[in-house]
Amino acid sequence: MSADDKHLIERRLASETLFKGNFLEARRDTVALPDGRSATREYVTHPGAVVVVPLLDDGRVVVERQYRYPVGRVMVEFPAGKLDAGEDPLTCGQRELLEETGYSAREWARAGEMHLAIAYSTEVLHIYFARGLQQGERQLDEGEFLDVFAATPAQLLDWSRSGELTDAKSLSCLLWLQNLLSGAWTLDWHTDPGQIPTPAG
Template sequence: MTSSTGTTDSHLREELVKSEELFKGNFLHARRDTIRLPDGHNATREYVLHPGAVVVIPLLDDGRVVLERQFRYPVGHVMVEFPAGKIDAGEDPFVCGRRELLEETGYTAREWAHAGAMHLAVAYSTEIIHIYFARGLSLGERQLDHGEFLDVFTATPDELSGWCRDGTVTDAKTLTCTLWLQNVLSGAWALDWKALPPEGSAG
């Protein structure tokens, strides 16, 4: 592999020696690997295998964005977040994004754009989150999963930016999405918007 500076990364790479399973639950899977460092010594790496997720930045016609408030048990707080969800086995990230937006907020969108991806916790997790924008929103009925409780609300981009600044928003994916939102709205970062075919049409 060659880095962005044109140099090779062989002096940084770690090689797998052996791997063992630590835990396998309904959602998360933890492993401990013995690896060989670039200097030839061995070390261990413990990490969580994650199926990946999608986060959606829903844009309303009046310029506001759709957000959620949800209690997150591991941190013990109600968090302000963009709609998001785990990718099911074999599921396309775009299909996951459409499903999660409808299930959690009740919104469907006429146009979608894939913005990019983020690694949530590179030191201890394989999780990658795919970032999508959605616009041309229509509100219908939410289809929350059993045991899922959350509030849906709207805010201006300036309000969201202020919450990121003052610590109201600390969720990593929402902070990253706010950076994307600011750059898209300013015109600094372009998106390739794609319209969905009308319901019931071919394709």
């Protein structure tokens, strides 16, 4: 936070839990506004998650089709999953890639992070790219059903334009992928996971 942001910052005065589930919690806070008045903020706390962009040697990427109950439709998306308590994001990404797709990767690169819904959620998604993929057996969780397939970046961009692909994390990853393929952005690839920078904070 910059010192120049002081006129924007809200300060928490009180907090209450509205709902606590298996991994989501809804809270209502009373905050002091920059002008001295008070207001309430309702939001969801989330442990964070990881999304992986798996690059095949032929130029295609590995994606999934999965039914998402809250929106009531089958979604096209990149492999992703929530962080376990205290889990390193890269470890989570490696685990989710293997469990959901059966692939493991020779090289990994951290692309950054994104906040999924800043108005009402604490969720942070860590973005990783993976290449040098090797196919193995999927290890889906109990009650998890999804299809895995490969698509070209051009297909994914077409689907995002047509409205077939509307998942926010996957659209953000497509921006990264498009800039990576054009040479506008670069990634720092590593075969040794210990050399990959860890998220700040």
